[in-house]
Amino acid sequence: MTEKMKTTAPVSSVGADGAQPQLKNYNEIIANETAQINLQAAQNPEKSGSGGLQTVSMTELYDTLYPPRTPVVDGFLYGGTYLFVGAPKVGKSFFMGQLAYHVAMGLPLWDYPVRKGTVLYLALEDDYARLQRRLSGMFGVECADNLYFATQAKTLNEGLDKQLEEFLKEHTDARLIIIDTLQKVREVGGDRYSYSSDYEIVTKLKSFSDKYGICLLVVHHTRKLESEDSFDMISGTNGLLGAADGAFIMHKKKRTDNEAVMDIVGRDQPDQELTIEFDRERCVWKFKKAETELWKQPxxxxxxxxxxxxxxxxxxxxxxxxxxxxxxxxxxxxxxxxxxxxxxxxxxxxxxxxxxxxxxxxxxxxxxxxxxxxxx
CATH class of the missing domain: 1.10.10 (Arc Repressor Mutant, subunit A)
Known part of the structure; x- marks a missing residue:
């Protein structure tokens, strides 16, 4: 963000009537669909030590220009693979629809500037009729032509990556793919809930997001046991968070509350704790306050x-x-x-x-x- 997030900020319009900001699309210059973050192996295949270990010197590291990492939502969501975790029925799908619409339309999300781009939303626990009712209740009938939905997809070991690759070939300006939920795309059978299995599945997703320079946001559930650290409530092992670029945890004190807390941690953005409120009339989440200000580089x-x-x-x-x-x-x-x-x-x-x-x-x-x- 160009300015620090204030601890109490006015609620910006989150509907289709919001003013569209100046767009920051750099896709005519930067080919996101082919951008790889870790390029040293491809650029220096002949450089290897004993045992075939590929290395890069500090000099070569500094002399190499790597593709820039552009935010999807400034100060909030970046390229890579992120988990979005919450208890069932806490409002995750409403927020996923809200985020997808704002990125597709280029509308600010609360006080956060958005970089417009094509969005794919894999709503694998929904059907199209439910999506139609939900989105029309949130945004009316003004459509985002670059927001796409699918209610069925293959698992990772069945060829999900190939399906996503085909979508990205057809939509080279894609910025965000939402997978709702992780359980629907993880491999069936085997040791499904070990640390190595959890780490492997997120590593596969991260390799894909890094290869194509996009953001994969993966919806997941919390476990039933409470913890003082909200990130310990992610269902499964620590391998999920360990392999991801970051995570969002949405939780309420009581299920019937309109207010929720969103804890954010990541490699490319500062840790944050936001308080948001669900507008039951419009079915969108509104910003109330941030516990910490966003750090801005001097x-x-x-x-x-x-x-x-x-x-x-x-x-x-x-x-x-x-x-x-x-x-x-x-x-x-x-x-x-x-x-x-x-x-x-x-x-x-x-x-x-x-x-x-x-x-x-x-x-x-x-x-x-x-x-x-x-x-x-």
């Missing part, structure tokens, strides 16, 4: 300098690192250091400033900078 002088360098009259630039250093005289930085710093912070440059960065290999390595949205 301004980066290099990114600020590049943001000022690209003007409305000159939104694009291409040249060597040495030439870029000469355009930023106040930075006092060496060319090779400049390239490495930009490799490290390219996600922040894209997400915070709307500037795409590439480092083309060739006879003479060239830096490409391109502003993808108007400067604020």
């Amino acid at each position: 301004p980066n002088p290099l990114l600020e300098a590049i943001n000022n360098f690209l003007t409305e009259d000159k939104p694009e630039w291409e040249g060597t690192a040495t030439e870029l250093v000469s355009q930023l005289p106040d930075m006092q930085i060496q060319a090779n250091v400049l390239s490495r710093k930009l490799n490290v912070v390219n996600s922040q440059l894209l997400n915070d400033y709307g500037i795409f960065y590439d480092n083309k290999r060739g006879h003479e390595r060239k830096i490409i900078l391109k502003r993808l949205e108007p400067r604020e």
Whole structure:
């Protein structure tokens, strides 16, 4: 988010009448469907030590430009595989429908900016008639043409990954796939509830989300036993959370309460605890408060300098690192250091400033900078 989340924030409209924000779609530049986060094995297959272990040196690590990680919902949900966990009938499916609609429409979710993109919702415990009634009650009959539903899918060992791959080939701007629920896609038979089994199934899902640069949000249930740590209430073993990029836990003090607490933990976003309230008339969740403010990275002088360098009259630039250093005289930085710093912070440059960065290999390595949205 561009600003810190306030501890008490006004409730934004969560229906179809909300104003659509400026879209941040970078898919014409970044091919999400082929973006892999861990590329060192593919890029350096010949580099191996004794026993065939593929390695990358620290120098190579810094000199490699990896695909930027763009949020689905700024400060809330990122690319990767996440668990969304709650007790039965706590309101998970209503929130899944709300999240799916907002991402497909590009509407802010409460105070969180949303990056618009195609959404696939595998509502495997529903039927189409129930989905129709639920969504029309939430959003009326204004449709999101890029929100797709399926009520049946294969399990992971039957070929779910192939089904999802075909969908992504047809919808290259997809950002989010919701699987509701994990139980419907996990392998049948065998040692289903061991740590290794739980870890393996989420690892498979994470490999898929990383390969295609999308977010997989997997709905799951809590166990019946209470715990002081809400994340210990995830049904199954610690292998599920251990392999995931993060988790959301929705819980109520009493089942009949309208208020719920959503605990959030993840690798790419700060831990949060949100209090939300269910609007029974509109069947949507509204934001009430956040227990902690979102931490915001301090301004980066290099990114600020590049943001000022690209003007409305000159939104694009291409040249060597040495030439870029000469355009930023106040930075006092060496060319090779400049390239490495930009490799490290390219996600922040894209997400915070709307500037795409590439480092083309060739006879003479060239830096490409391109502003993808108007400067604020």
